[in-house]
Structure formats: structure tokens, C-alpha cells
Amino acid sequence: MEQRLVGALAPLLPGLKEVSHLRPLSGGAVQETWAFDVVRDEGTLPLILRRARGTLRADRPYGINLGGEAELIRRAQHAGVPVPEVHHVLSPGDRLGDGFIMSFIEGETIPRRILRDAAYGDLRTRLAAECGSVLAAVHRIDPSGIAGLERRQPAQAIDRIYQDYLALDAPGPVFELAFRWLGDNMLPDLDPLSLLHGDFRNGNLLVSPDRLRAVLDWEGAHIGDPHEDLGYLTIPSWRFGEIDRPVGGFGSREDLFAAYEKASGRSVDPKRAHFWELAYTMNWGIQCAQMAEQFLTGADASVERGSIGRRRSETELDLLCLLDPEGRHAR
Known part of the structure; x- marks a missing residue:
């Protein structure tokens, strides 16, 4: 692979001598991520290859x-x-598959370190507001001409989640109750819709002790209600144990919403954000159940699938709290 990387990058980087320290990083089921260094006359340039898995x-x-x-x-x-x-976006002639090469940015993505290490203490006090400002910028992106971006009004988004649930064939009373609530409280269509990141959460945010340095993993991007991204960021599973700080385990909804309103000029409807928080809490629970099925059937017997699959029960408890008429949003 190293020589193919040299061939792909040589026309772009004059003085390129070799590719070294090629190593796999963590990746999902669809994509894989590799880190490597490019050695040039003027020094070493660290890069990332993101490509289709397998x-x-x-x-x-x-x-x-x-x-x-x-x-x-x-x-x-x-x-x-x-x-x-x-x-660089890979072409067939590069013989590296479908993917692209991007800069390596130094920073931390592991939530438990971000939420607990003293080095990030000051950042945690302002990170929710930074997320609000960044999401406002995300929602200003012009998506025209990008093929494959799904357009989802609220009813369409919930129907997609429901179809995944039916395909799983693992019914549960809490999921049934949550779907009934979503149907009874369905949001009206919104116009205009915005470009959404689709997976904006702690774990996909690269930070340093002083700031949010990069938003990663855009594969879930689609067009929809901006409140989706706001609600998604607050689901309990993305708090990684810091349950009383609803925004990623590090901040408050008030800071997130205020910064978003200031940067976007749009008003945030907390009830609309709550709808999406509940919807994507359930969506994550369904994904956990899918992983449990993969593990139990042997389709993917990895420790990762088994350990994540067990968390369906956590999301069911989260849903009961979110459905609480007194509005308690914590376990």
C-alpha cells in the first residue's frame, strides 16, 4: 500500500521521497482509517487515509x-x-479503493479522557457553546450538487428508524411506547431544511485543551431539521457516564442553544430538540440490538459487537426517563 500511496500523492507533493509508519486506526464497519507519514525534502507530513472497508x-x-x-x-x-x-480524492488509477487523503490533526477524541482529564478542565466549561457555534456553521453549508444526500422531514426520519426496528424482529415494550409517543407528538414539516452532520457527538469531536480542533466522520450527513443535530448531541449515551451534563457529558443545553442562536440567528425550540433526543436515543438502542444480533448469530462475533449489544437495556431506561411527564432527562 505504501507504494500506491506514493503514486497517488507524488503529483501533489513535490519532493516526496517515501511513505512511512503506515498504521491502521480505529474504524467503523463501513470505513477504515489509516495514519501515515509522507517524507519530503522539507520534512515529514502526517496524513490520514480514509477509505471503504474491505x-x-x-x-x-x-x-x-x-x-x-x-x-x-x-x-x-x-x-x-x-x-x-x-x-486528494482517490481515483481508480490509484489502486487504493474508494476514499480520500486528508491532513492529520493532533488532538484527543476519546470521550472519557475529554470528560475526566484535568488537562481538559477549562475546555469543558465552554465546549457546549463551541459546539453550538460550530453547528450553526454546519447548517449554513450549501449541499447542492452532492449526490446521495437524503432529505428527511420528521415523519420520514422516524419511519426509517421504525423500519429498522421492524427488520430487527426483536420487539420490546419500551420501544413500542416510545414509537407511540413520537407518533402522537410528530413534528410538522420544516421549510427550509438544512445540511446536517448526522453524527455530531462526543467521540467524533477532536479537541485540544484549548479548543475544538476538528469535526470528524461526515458519512451520516443528510438534509433535515437543524434540531436533529442539536437533539442528537444530547442523547444520554453520548454523555459517557456524566449524565447530569446533557451536552456530550461536558455542558448544558442552555449554553448549546444560546451559542447556536447567536451564531445562526435562528431560534431554538427546546421541545423540538427534545423530540429528536428521544428519537435518536431509541435509534441508538435499535443499533445496539442489531449488534447484539450480529454477535449472537456469529455474523460478527467481535468483543466490540457483544459489548455494545448489551447496551440496548441502557437505552430503554434512558427512554423511560425521557418519556417521564415530569421531564427528568437522566438515568
């Missing part, structure tokens, strides 16, 4: 492909969103 071609069943994701990241950079710089 295939030379990634025709996803839904959503944008990696070329579209790369274009979206470039537009995000122009909109003022902190993201890595995209250097």
Missing part, C-alpha cells in the same frame, strides 16, 4: 459516498467549520 469500491446502500464526503468536508472548511484539509 473493498476496492464502496457503493453504499444509502448516504453519500466517500467522494461526496470529501467534497462536503471541503465545503465545511469554507463555511468556517474546523475540519481536516482534504488533499
Whole structure:
């Protein structure tokens, strides 16, 4: 792979001598991530390769492909969103599959370190507000011309979650109750809709002790209600044990919403955000159940699938708290 990387990057980086220290980083089921260094006359340049997992071609069943994701990241950079710089989108001639090469940014993504280490103490006091400002910039991105971006009004988004639930064939009374609540409290359509990140949460935010340095993993981007991203960021599972700080385990909804309103000029409807918090809490619970099924059937017997699959029960408890008429939003 090193020589193929040299071939892909040589026309872009004059003086390139070699690629070294190629190493896999953590990745999802759809994509893999590699870190490597490019050695040039003027020094070493650290880079990241993001490509389709296990295939030379990634025709996803839904959503944008990696070329579209790369274009979206470039537009995000122009909109003022902190993201890595995209250097090259792979072509068939590169013989590296479907993907792109981007800058390596030094920082931390592991939530438990961000939420507990003393080095990030000052950052935690203002990170919710930073997220609000960054999400306002995300929602200003022009998505025109990017193929594969789904357009979802609220009823369409909930129906998609419901179809995933039916396909799982693992019914549960808490999920049934939550779907009934969502149906009874369905949000009206919104116009205009906005470009959404779709997975904006602690874990996909790269930080240093002084600031949010990059928003990662844009593969879930779609067009929808801006409150989706706001509510998604607050679901209990993304708090990683810091349950009393609803925004990522580090901040308050008030700070998030106030910063978003200031940066976007839009008003935030807390009830609309709560709807999406509940919806995506359930969506994560369904995904946990899917992983449990994969583990139990042997389709994917990895420790990761088994350990995450067990967390369906946590999301059911979270849903009961979110459905509480007194509005308690914590376990």
C-alpha cells in the first residue's frame, strides 16, 4: 500500500521521497482509517487515509459516498467549520479503493479522557457553546450538487428508524411506547431544511485543551431539521457516564442553544430538540440490538459487537426517563 500511496500523492507533493509508519486506526464497519507519514525534502507530513472497508469500491446502500464526503468536508472548511484539509480524492488509477487523503490533526477524541482529564478542565466549561457555534456553521453549508444526500422531514426520519426496528424482529415494550409517543407528538414539516452532520457527538469531536480542533466522520450527513443535530448531541449515551451534563457529558443545553442562536440567528425550540433526543436515543438502542444480533448469530462475533449489544437495556431506561411527564432527562 505504501507504494500506491506514493503514486497517488507524488503529483501533489513535490519532493516526496517515501511513505512511512503506515498504521491502521480505529474504524467503523463501513470505513477504515489509516495514519501515515509522507517524507519530503522539507520534512515529514502526517496524513490520514480514509477509505471503504474491505473493498476496492464502496457503493453504499444509502448516504453519500466517500467522494461526496470529501467534497462536503471541503465545503465545511469554507463555511468556517474546523475540519481536516482534504488533499486528494482517490481515483481508480490509484489502486487504493474508494476514499480520500486528508491532513492529520493532533488532538484527543476519546470521550472519557475529554470528560475526566484535568488537562481538559477549562475546555469543558465552554465546549457546549463551541459546539453550538460550530453547528450553526454546519447548517449554513450549501449541499447542492452532492449526490446521495437524503432529505428527511420528521415523519420520514422516524419511519426509517421504525423500519429498522421492524427488520430487527426483536420487539420490546419500551420501544413500542416510545414509537407511540413520537407518533402522537410528530413534528410538522420544516421549510427550509438544512445540511446536517448526522453524527455530531462526543467521540467524533477532536479537541485540544484549548479548543475544538476538528469535526470528524461526515458519512451520516443528510438534509433535515437543524434540531436533529442539536437533539442528537444530547442523547444520554453520548454523555459517557456524566449524565447530569446533557451536552456530550461536558455542558448544558442552555449554553448549546444560546451559542447556536447567536451564531445562526435562528431560534431554538427546546421541545423540538427534545423530540429528536428521544428519537435518536431509541435509534441508538435499535443499533445496539442489531449488534447484539450480529454477535449472537456469529455474523460478527467481535468483543466490540457483544459489548455494545448489551447496551440496548441502557437505552430503554434512558427512554423511560425521557418519556417521564415530569421531564427528568437522566438515568
